[in-house]
Amino acid sequence: MSKEQKPAEEYVVIRHRPGYRLRRTAILLAFTVVAAIAGYVAGLSKGGFRFSSVEASNEVLEEELETLQENYTEARQQVINLERGRAIDEQALNQARRMIVDLETQIVSLKSDLTFYKNIMAPSEVSKGLQVDNLSLVDEREPGVWGFKLVLTQVGNNKNYVSGLVAVNVIGLRDEEKEVIALRDLSEEIEDLGVKFRFRYFQDVEGTLVLPDGFEPLEIQVVAQSEGRNSSQAERTFDWDELTEN
Incomplete structure (x- = not known):
């Protein structure tokens, strides 16, 4: 087998x-x-x-x-x-x-x-209350056209709302003379001389600005004024070249 x-x-x-x-x-x-x-x-x-x-x-x-x-x-x-x-x-x-x-x-x-x-x-003692926190510019790839974003903050005590107006001015030269132009004259989104705000923590103000021909911007001045019994003012000036260097 x-x-x-x-x-x-x-x-x-x-x-x-x-x-x-x-x-x-x-x-x-x-x-x-x-x-x-x-x-x-x-x-x-x-x-x-x-x-x-x-x-x-x-x-x-x-x-x-x-x-x-x-x-x-x-x-x-x-x-x-x-x-x-x-x-x-x-x-x-x-x-x-x-x-x-x-x-x-x-x-x-x-x-x-x-x-x-x-x-x-959790702010430091010197930075409480209404603040102009930041301003940024974005090149819209058109001559003299820039997108902007302004950030306002209330630092520290956020139990109550803060309200008021913020004014933005672009400072520069035209024909070798100093000129100050309000943001409402440069942006279609801004209708009033002062932009109203009301917030607890922070608020953005955004839009597009168009620079006039022959105008050379140097600085942007921002002044925020709150209303009410504990009114306060926050002011900050931004250098144009520093905002646009990137």
């Missing part, structure tokens, strides 16, 4: 695809970063962090920052792993590096937002 024959061994042929593992790693990393950024954008879309409670905004920002920092650390490790690999897929490595830069940008932005809210809630 013959012995039972053993089944023949089977072999599976797998196609060798150089760089496939590295590309797969980069794709997974891409999904991680996109998910983190999507979460951040979703947070912005729900009011742009303009919640009624600054404390709630702080908590959301801190959670988003912690998530981004974790993803940043993971992404950095992925780059190190790719660089140590024997066969480097340049495309995957460059993609991972770009994502590192995106994460760093998001982290810087979140830290800036956190600083803004913390300064409102």
Whole structure:
């Protein structure tokens, strides 16, 4: 009686695809970063962090920052792993590096937002009350046309609303003579000499201004005057070149 024959061994042929593992790693990393950024954008879309409670905004920002920092650390490790690999897929490595830069940008932005809210809630003794916090200009890519954003804040005591008027003047030269032009004469969005404000924590004043021909701007002067029994005034002058150097 013959012995039972053993089944023949089977072999599976797998196609060798150089760089496939590295590309797969980069794709997974891409999904991680996109998910983190999507979460951040979703947070912005729900009011742009303009919640009624600054404390709630702080908590959301801190959670988003912690998530981004974790993803940043993971992404950095992925780059190190790719660089140590024997066969480097340049495309995957460059993609991972770009994502590192995106994460760093998001982290810087979140830290800036956190600083803004913390300064409102825990100010120094010399910076309480109504404040002209910031003014920014954006080149609209048309001659003499600039987008502007003015931020007013109430620092420290936020139990009551603060209201009043803020006046903005652009100071410059025309025909070698000093000239002061009110913002309402440069912007269609501003109708009155003083822009009304009313807020507890902060308020933005945004629009577009158009400089007249032959006018060379030098400074922007902002004067905010609150109303009521505890009225106060905040004034700040911004250098035009510093606002537009970027």
